[in-house]
Amino acid sequence: MNVELTSAFTGDEAAFLDHLLAQVWSQDEDSPQKFVTLGVTGAGHTEATTSAALNRLGINSSEYTSSSLQLKVADLKTLYGDWPGPVPPSTPSPR
Secondary structure: OEEEEOOOOOOOHHHHHHHHHHHHHOOOOOOOOOEEEEEEEEOOOOHHHHHHHHHHOOOOEEEEEOOEEEEEHHHHHHHHOOOOOOOOOOOOOOO
């Protein structure tokens, strides 16, 4: 999945990614296997900032391409439960 954040985004990247990943985890179209690929681009958002935000959530990532990361499904399962997970509330709540 790829996400582009504009310069208008001033929120907490980790909280945003937490809500985004919970939402994606709740979709039952395609079961993830071992990895999920995530790219976040936009003003001030790099692979390094995304990786740091994911680490704050307890999700390890590794470089997949110069602009995207690979996330382990095992980490997502630990955080969000069995796939597919419940649909998160429309307003994210802090973990």
